Amino acid sequence: MVHLGPKKPQARKGSMADVPRELMDEIHQLEDMFTADSETLRKVVKHFIDELNKGLTKKGGNIPMIPGWVMEFPTGKESGNYLAIDLGGTNLRVVLVKLSGKHTFDTTQSKYKLPHDMRTTKHQEELWSFIADSLKDFMVEQELLNTKDTLPLGFTFSYPASQNKINEGILQRWTKGFDIPNVEGHDVVPLLQNEISKRELPIEIVALINDTVGTLVASYYTDPETKMGVIFGTGVNGAFYDVVSDIEKLEGKLADDIPNDSPMAINCEYGSFDNEHLVLPRTKYDVIVDEQSPRPGQQAFEKMTSGYYLGELLRLVLVELNEKGLMLKGQDLTKLKQPYIMDTSYPARIEDDPFENLEDTDDIFQKDFGVKTTLPERKLIRRLCELIGTRAARLAVCGIAAICQKRGYKTGHIAADGSVYNKYPGFKEAAAKGLRDIYGWTGDASNDPIIIVPAEDGSGAGAAVIAALSEKRIAEGKSLGIIGA
Template structure:
């Protein structure tokens, strides 16, 4: 249970790590990686076009067709298809995973009668990636906002050199870390052989969420995911992004805040249960913050607490079941079910019975208290991180008061009955000079990838028109 003072300390530590991640010489050793996305603008409502979108970030993979209609000021998801990713594929050769993605895309195109069309593709890949061409291109386009817009188009839409830094969220495919994910996708599509796609925009899910919500609310400059994993992006002042040679405008930064604490900065608030979760994970010592607050780990934290309380004779008359003693036996969704205001205790009765536990009414109430404590800590820690971003944006822009919107997605935020309210209340306490609104994403990961592509095309179109107005009239403006 973390006091407001402790949360303020956590926020101050994260602020230091944000600055370190943005630094030219310090970002290589920063726990919070602060990856430049080269997305330099959010939607203005004039975007239009027909796009494909792929969304890979968990055990399911989605293919969508997205049509952006300028005249109706809205996006329409024409259709989508979901493909499961088996566990052995999540841990097997990377080539097999990308062949599966390409096959799903091919089936979708066939079902939509799109095999003969070549559409731009937005690829939401919800894992930390590095843009290898940053230094090379940024030196070429220093300080020129039009060139920065062109840079957005070149990097985001062409998707060149998106290097996977490391897998997270249970993926361990070989032959992908350190490689260009866009190239691996293109090669798989070529092996498929019966269709092709146009330009590919590589998009992190937080950026997709921000861009999708930004089309509905143009004050949206933050994207946040609290689901299987957690991450956030925000629009940073270019003058503060020391690793890129441009000082004008803003750029979306993918914080990768799940790595907060990997340098030991959260050791004083980690519990024995957090330490155990980390030790038994597939990536010990990595993504410390994520393991304290995201859906992949919350159920396991609760399970470990219940096991200890049972062994200490405080629950179930000291008798644990085989299911309770099994890693992963207490699923994160149980936390939401047990904390439901009206049906929580009844849900708890059923869940504990299904786990083979001989419970009494007091046991159900204690389990509910444990769930509430763990989910409350998650919400308050996430709020401390979000407050750090909004406070930073306000100070960097020299504002007395900041008004902004956060686009949010993720099963924990959406489905837990109390999470969103506690997060929002804590942000108000930690960022009193910021008026923060929250907008739930509608298929943000998929539609957002299409929106990044659409915005990049709009900026390229605007820069071309600007070039034409400075030079000779062009007869092929619409080409």
């Protein structure tokens, strides 16, 4: 996740009266370039719906639309104690979730720092042993070792994995700096369960989940008005419930006891929307970001909306304006010319600068980049940050509108999580305004029929609720996925 720092009071915008004409001309050009108007958003949504549908066909498309094998809606009455683990890039999070059965839950958690070399160990057993040992330590802390009942565990594994059923995950490729041999192409569930069993821990892995699906299910548990789970963070993603009869690529593959009208949670992975560059309003800076990325032509939507790229877009514009002789003249921009030297905390802090003379912005550029700025330059920088952040929010909600229109949702709550949603100044307001513009809603925004709300903990509570639903299916002897899986 991107760390954006503490929230400050919303900054005062200030006057542009003292900005020289040549900089004002640039500001107007940037406004034209980075503004996504209502008509553009509606075009994006229309194409988005087509791409979502294409992803469910046997042929497939840019958007993977991965079945999550959660085939029930939580009722909010699920109860009991569940374990959840979330394997991140730097920490393992272990959570004890107590589902009340009354649409509420309590959590207790501990974090265990991954040893520095663990992500590239040559022996995959070391990773699973570390997780099993951490689980044992947690159970000792929580006095759970003497429990008579086996504790069901939900495993949030946010790495590309294919699933033919809820309690398996075949790793396709490592990401987030992991590169451990003999795991890709294998089901990670028995690899971990084997180490748990060696320690005689009363734990059974009953579900392997994606964090966005977890966000959907955890939020539905506490709020049945939930229609989607979305992440606006380092990446961007959405999850929702479709219906089996509309998922062509599952035709003929499902067990007989999974009816056509069964719900199915879908992990969209829609950061790859519009890889063909047909509708997204890309600027020359978006093109540069794409061309200089490790995977050009992929993740087109993510590169315009997610936290990983917003600071880089800002940096590219500033370097070009300097090269055109319009700002930061005669200074050494060596630091500023380093790709990705600006993460998303930079535009966030600049937008949050509470001072009329943008004093915090001046400090940032002097301390971090050794560059002095004039007040008119800071006003341009500030306006550029607003444009980049607002465009990201407005484009990001096109995925929400597309799924709501595809599924015929007229009302509902969209459960959102992620560092950009939670911490980027003005993002929530710009996202809500984007939805209003797509739908043409007028009047009091608090009465909007579809609203974005803060999500519940997807990788903790969500994993637990999914474990509860899976445990119930297992107890009832129901199928968990594809025939023979």
